[in-house]
Amino acid sequence: MKIIKKIFFAGVLLLSVVSCDNLEDLNQDEKAYTTVLPGALMTSAQVEYAFFLTNASVNNNNFRGYAQYWTTTTYTDEVNYNQERRNLGNSNAILLYRDVLQDLVNAEKQIKDKEVLGAVDIAIKKNKIAVLEVQIIMTYQTLVDLFGNVAYSEALDIKGHPYPKYDDAKSIYLDLAARLDVAIADMDVTKESFGAADLIYKGNVNNWKILANSVKLKLGLHLADVEPAKAKTMVESAYNSGVMTNEGQTALFAYFSSLVDMNPLYDTLVNESQTVPTEFFVNELNAKEDPRRDIFFNPNSKKQGQYKGAPYAKQVSYSDFSNIGPRLKEKTNPGVLFDYTETCFLLADAANRGFSVGDAAEEYYKKGILASMHFWGVSNADAQTYSNRADVAFATAAGTVKEKIAYQLWIAYYNRGYEGWTEYRRLDFPVLKAPSTAVDASGGKVPVRNIYSLFDKTLNKENYEQAATAIGGDLMTTKIFWDKF
Numbered sequence: 001m002k003i004i005k006k007i008f009f010a011g012v013l014l015l016s017v018v019s020c021d022n023l024e025d026l027n028q029d030e031k032a033y034t035t036v037l038p039g040a041l042m043t044s045a046q047v048e049y050a051f052f053l054t055n056a057s058v059n060n061n062n063f064r065g066y067a068q069y070w071t072t073t074t075y076t077d078e079v080n081y082n083q084e085r086r087n088l089g090n091s092n093a094i095l096l097y098r099d100v101l102q103d104l105v106n107a108e109k110q111i112k113d114k115e116v117l118g119a120v121d122i123a124i125k126k127n128k129i130a131v132l133e134v135q136i137i138m139t140y141q142t143l144v145d146l147f148g149n150v151a152y153s154e155a156l157d158i159k160g161h162p163y164p165k166y167d168d169a170k171s172i173y174l175d176l177a178a179r180l181d182v183a184i185a186d187m188d189v190t191k192e193s194f195g196a197a198d199l200i201y202k203g204n205v206n207n208w209k210i211l212a213n214s215v216k217l218k219l220g221l222h223l224a225d226v227e228p229a230k231a232k233t234m235v236e237s238a239y240n241s242g243v244m245t246n247e248g249q250t251a252l253f254a255y256f257s258s259l260v261d262m263n264p265l266y267d268t269l270v271n272e273s274q275t276v277p278t279e280f281f282v283n284e285l286n287a288k289e290d291p292r293r294d295i296f297f298n299p300n301s302k303k304q305g306q307y308k309g310a311p312y313a314k315q316v317s318y319s320d321f322s323n324i325g326p327r328l329k330e331k332t333n334p335g336v337l338f339d340y341t342e343t344c345f346l347l348a349d350a351a352n353r354g355f356s357v358g359d360a361a362e363e364y365y366k367k368g369i370l371a372s373m374h375f376w377g378v379s380n381a382d383a384q385t386y387s388n389r390a391d392v393a394f395a396t397a398a399g400t401v402k403e404k405i406a407y408q409l410w411i412a413y414y415n416r417g418y419e420g421w422t423e424y425r426r427l428d429f430p431v432l433k434a435p436s437t438a439v440d441a442s443g444g445k446v447p448v449r450n451i452y453s454l455f456d457k458t459l460n461k462e463n464y465e466q467a468a469t470a471i472g473g474d475l476m477t478t479k480i481f482w483d484k485f
Helices: 002-008 010-014 038-054 088-113 119-147 169-186 205-222 228-241 265-269 279-287 340-352 361-375 380-388 401-412 417-427 461-471
Strands: 070-072 251-253 275-277 335-338
Touching (some): 038 251, 038 335, 038 417, 088 119, 119 205, 169 205, 169 228, 205 335, 205 340, 228 340, 340 361, 361 380, 361 401, 401 417
Antiparallel strands (some): 070 275, 251 335
16 A cells, blocks of 8 residues: 555655756755655545545454454454454554654644745635644544554654653543634635645535534544533534535545555455455345345345345355445445535434434434435435335334434445444444354454554553553453443
8 A cells, every 4th residue: 555655646746846956956955855745745644544444454444344244254363353463453553643643743744834924825824734633633533442542642753752652532532622623713714725635625625624523523422421511512513613414525535447546445345255245234234125235235146136145254155145236346436534424323313312403313314314325326216215114214113212323324334344333332233243253352242442553562561551551451342431331
């Protein structure tokens, strides 16, 4: 991926080179590629963060397995929760700290250090810093939701803090919330920001503000079981400021057909033949005749006219089961960072908790289902038929209101394994069971945390041990602070 990254952004980086046209300066370092502009740094960070969320490599991203959307038929260590085999803590931490946060923070520092003249330049500078802040906040939230306590206040300062301490996860969350408020307040939607260097919104500050509020909504709900008053204030403030209201505001990352910039799922789903949907997920959708099945799964892989999922975490024959749908195998299928569908379900959760967010939980529940159907290309008629089913409709579907919302959100998060796993941990539904073959370290349960990098134990031993003790043990069974039930 690092090679791909370098090739893909060669053109962008060339635009950020400081050089000199004077022949007398040919022996000076000014001709070297030494200064990368903030926009190029942000571009690079966006590529890497999208890769983290989108890929399904066993070396980086096993979250679709943890959420039990997919399983593997040949190599099953990862879906049996062996986090040590691939040192997943290390690969995820390196990608998020070195390849995402470091570039974002360096870009922010360059912009802050730059002198500007005039009100317009000041507004653009504030917009750029705010856009970077939103991405930094999202990345730190991801790290906390993965590990719990992580390096934060002393992170990315190799000279000042070569062995950074791990900050308290809840304290990080509260600081991220404060930073998000500043970023939202600083955005001037009448002014520009990064332009084409922004691969998500092309510099559209209004969309970044909407995304920031939607992130604030999610942050607030993650605090709801531990800081309910704070959560209520955050959620209602985010709603009043403006969260996503339509699919056009979804934060997508575009992929292309060439080898260097295609969707990373292509390697997993096309160049390999071992990833299939799980029996549990397929059976749930079959039972409700879910019209998304013909997109989620490959219609040409039905067995006796029905979609058939594989038993989770078992070595079986790939050809005996249905496989993943053609859309997800496309090189150009975009990655999703945050979407309108999840916003609807998050608002349903908020309304169910008594927060003032405009509509009732039932309305947002309906909107969430229809938004997911629309995103996946299901016809309006089929979407409405599904919504009206007795086992789907809000008034008659089984379970508590919280369980109904969590169940439909879980389905809607298909192909977004990290988010599906995270919200499963937070909302505790649906009921997912660990396989009998799971590693002993799992305690017979679906993991609720990623263990720290194995290198932390030796390279940052003292701070690692303090962090492990503080969270209750460096175990995949140790809950993140917001996971109370």
